[in-house]
Amino acid sequence: VQLVESGGGLVQAGGSLRLSCAASGIRVGENFMAWFRQTPGKQRELVASITRGGVLNYGDFAKGRFTISRDNAKNMLFLQMNSLEAEDTGVYLCYIVPLNYWGRGTQVTVSS
16 A cells, blocks of 8 residues: 655645645545644644545635545545645645555645
């Protein structure tokens, strides 16, 4: 199993980024998947999740700004992030819930 995140970078406050998670060894569409983030001084927290059946869940800070999605044909998970704030700075990680398996993450830095 492997998860490889990409799409992070430096963006100004108010900007957008789209994160991608390429999976191998598992089928994204057949697993409960999630994005977490590790921000400075805070514990790792849930950003968004998507169940096998497509039920979505978001952390309170992500509601209305972030959107989780997947492409079963490409076997990829995505996170569209809009209206980014400096507080969103951190490492964003892709996660397979039933396997408790983490990707290495991608750094997002939002300048104010």
